[in-house]
Amino acid sequence: xxxxxxxxGGLVQPGRSLRLSCTASGFTFANFxxxxxxxxxxKGLEWVxxxxxxxxxxxxxxxxxxxxxxxxxxxxxxxIAYLQMNSLQSEDTAVYSCARGSGIYRAPIDYxxxxxxxxxxx
Amino acid sequence: EIQLTQSPSSxxxxxxxxxxxxxxxxxxxxxxxxxxxxxxxxxPKLLIYGxxxxxxxxxxxxxxxxxxxxxxxxxxxxQPDDIATYYCQKYNSAPWTFGPGxxxxxx
Numbered sequence: 001x002x003x004x005x006x007x008x009g010g011l012v013q014p015g016r017s018l019r020l021s022c023t024a025s026g027f028t029f030a031n032f033x034x035x036x037x038x039x040x041x042x043k044g045l046e047w048v049x050x051x052x053x054x055x056x057x058x059x060x061x062x063x064x065x066x067x068x069x070x071x072x073x074x075x076x077x078x079x080i081a082y083l084q085m086n087s088l089q090s091e092d093t094a095v096y097s098c099a100r101g102s103g104i105y106r107a108p109i110d111y112x113x114x115x116x117x118x119x120x121x122x
Numbered sequence: 123e124i125q126l127t128q129s130p131s132s133x134x135x136x137x138x139x140x141x142x143x144x145x146x147x148x149x150x151x152x153x154x155x156x157x158x159x160x161x162x163x164x165x166p167k168l169l170i171y172g173x174x175x176x177x178x179x180x181x182x183x184x185x186x187x188x189x190x191x192x193x194x195x196x197x198x199x200x201q202p203d204d205i206a207t208y209y210c211q212k213y214n215s216a217p218w219t220f221g222p223g224x225x226x227x228x229x
Contacts, residue, residue: 035218045158045166045209045220061216064123097165108156108213110177112165 002026002111004098009116012088022081022098022113029079030055033101035109036072036083038094038118048096049083056104066092088120124149126210126221134229141197143224145210150190154214157186157195160223161206169208170195202228 008020022034033056036048049072050061060072071084081098097115101107125148135141145155153173158166168177170186173193183198197204205228210221 037220044207044223045160045211047211047218047220050216050218061218063217102168102171106154106213106215108168108171108211109158109166109218110168114165 002100004100004111004113006096006098006113006116009096009118011119011121013122014089014120016088017084017086018088018118020083020085020096020098020116020118022083024079024081024098024100027100029053029074030076033104033107034072034074034081035099035101036070036081036096037099037109037112038092038096039115040091040094043094046094050101051081052105059105085118088118090120092118093120094118123217124151124212124219126212126219128208128210128221128224130224131222132225132227134227135200136229137200137202139200141200141204141226143195143208143210143226145188145193145195145221147191147193147212151212151214153189154212155186155188155193156211156213157184158209158211159204159206160209166209197226200226200228 003025051072052059054076074081095115099109100111102110155173157170160166174186207223
């Protein structure tokens with residue numbers, strides 16, 4: 001069974017940093033791209049970041065709203081994806097979910113984690 | 123950057139009704155479009171990919187059509203379990219933008 005479990009969320013002050021982790025199990029992590037998606041309270045889904053598997057070069061992509069502040073990475077040997085979030089702003093408050101891309105690049109998301117809440121507030 | 127719009131933003135329908143949701147891309151994306159269903163408090167579920175391919179395990183009352191810029195999700199015979207918000211998403215290239223969502227309620 002595919003499982004994605006996020007951790008690392010919490011309350012953080014504006015301008016500070018936070019690192020989220022996503023621990024994967026039930027599939028060969030190295031064979032799949034990974035995404036981070038967020039959902040602000042009562043709002044829709046917002047795609048945040050993408051990373052190809054290390055086998056395919058580990059290429060990363062970012063939403064314009066987080067580019068230069070957030071960094072996605074992965075450790076295929078541990079089956080973990082990360083999202084380093086710097087210079088956090090109140091607009092970044094959301095539930096952050098990791099999600100599996102069903103292919104290498106041009107592929108939909110087929111599994112989602114339950115998410116971890118990030119609250120940016122003083 | 124390609125934008126996705128959805129219409130309507132919400133709808134109210136009765137059990138058994140045929141429900142149609144439209145997703146429009148500001149530029150052509152071929153058939154690289156997916157539809158997701160999200161129930162309150164739950165994670166999204168992939169329904170359709172490749173604009174018209176039904177994900178394994180999804181009931182056949184769901185169907186998708188379209189290409190390039192105009193896409194449609196149809197529920198043929200709405201069931202109480204279909205009450206949810208539906209999102210389209212493009213995945214031809216970054217950014218993997220989602221549409222704003224369509225909330226489906228029971229009349």
